[in-house]
Amino acid sequence: SISAIGNWWTNPDGGMFKGPVVYEPSLTEPPDPPAGSTLEVPTVTIYEVLPYFSNVGQQVTIMGEGFVNGTTVTFGEIPANRVNLVSSSEISATVPSGNTGWVDVHVQNPDGSSAILPKAFRYLDLDSYTASLQLTTGLNMLSLPLSPESAHTASTLAESLGSTIVIRTENGRFDAYVHAGRIGTDFPIEMGKGYIVNLLEAKTFEVTGQPWGVPAAPALPASEPWAFVMVGRVEGTPPAGTVLSITNARTGESRQTPFRPDGTYIVPFVDGNQRAVASPGDIMTLQLTDARGSSLRTPRRYAVSDADLRHAYAFVDLSAMPTQVRLLPNYPNPCNPETWIPFQLSRSGQVRFHVYDARGRLVRRLALGHRAPGWYLDRSQAAHWNGRNQHGERVASGNYWVVMETDEGRFVKRVVVEK
Secondary structure, eight states: OOEEETTEEEOTTSOEEEOOBOOOOOSSOOOOOOTTOOOOOOSOEEEEEESSEEOTTOEEEEEEEOOOTTOEEEETTEEOEEEEEEETTEEEEEOOOOOSEEEEEEEEOTTSOEEEEEEEEEEOOSOOEEEEEEEOSEEEEEOOSEEESSOOBHHHHHHHHTEEEEEEEETTEEEEEETTTTEEOOOBOOTTOOEEEEESSOEEEEEEEEEOSSOOOOOEEOSSOOEEEEEEEEESOOOTTOEEEEEETTTOOEEEEEOOTTSEEEEEEEOTTOOOSOOTTOEEEEEEEOTTSOBSSOOEEEEOOHHHHHHTEEEOOEEOSOSSOEEOOOBSSSBSSOEEEOEEESSOEEEEEEEEETTOOEEEEEEEEEEOSEEEOSTTTSEEEOSBOTTSOBOOSEEEEEEEEETTEEEEEEEEEOO
């Protein structure tokens, strides 16, 4: 026979091995199989329960193999509520009522195959626990040791700690929230995950709640500015596909980001080895480029200050407004017969287009009316010429001149029509 200690099993000879253990309970020894037949191996296994301790009504995840629609879960002798099949190797279930202490977890498929993991889950008492985190001035890496009575998000955690920033890693990239200005993603604070926070003064942070059921990483202070966030608001609406590139001229480290729908940007610089990513006097270059890679404005240069490093972020506002009026190359060019004519305005005003042939004769007028300052680049915004004259007749192949008239002056581009 074998005996169990938690998830570890011992043989009579003293050898030990770890689950999963899969079996079909039986009161008698199974008969020998008929000649020429084979024993049927159960098709379901169970590896672990996460979190492995919690209370009634909490959701847990059960990892294993062979789960199907209709798989049931039992904690001790009590069936679980709301069992949900995530995949053949993962199911979630709501913990049913039970007494404080360890219980076996049993899963069973509709075909009768089943598996059990002894002492796999522990019911906690209903009393709350309190844990203290000692946080230092500056950057700290932490995870919450308890599930708080009220769930935290980045904003509520920053408020509770007095933290200037909160940074997480998500799908292989860093995601940031800056409490000043409430800019960034207000993401949930989840069990077992680490977060970067920055405090202006040391603090003891107390958390009251229930254990997550997974180990929490200790709070780790950092002496170097290994996390720093560039953040700000953007004036105007940049063209679709515009990207902001931020580069530290000293280190050469560069990050790119699209603009957020609310007209802000947030770019975290983080070194996983906790080496400094910024120093006083570092020049951060901020460059706006459109979808074609062309610069929209002269790059903005910003010098990082001691105060910026103390707060672990620099707030730099940008303008995405054009600095001058420009008539841009039409597309397609040559055209057959229609084409779109992009332009940009630094001031609001009336915009009119005139198309002339190679001999200077007026072919077509296009009155766009009043336009606000901004970028008119894509087909929904640019001027459109369908390759026809004022009478609706298609024009002949050849060179044509497009003249844009605004309150700032006249601007000319050549258009080629090919049939």
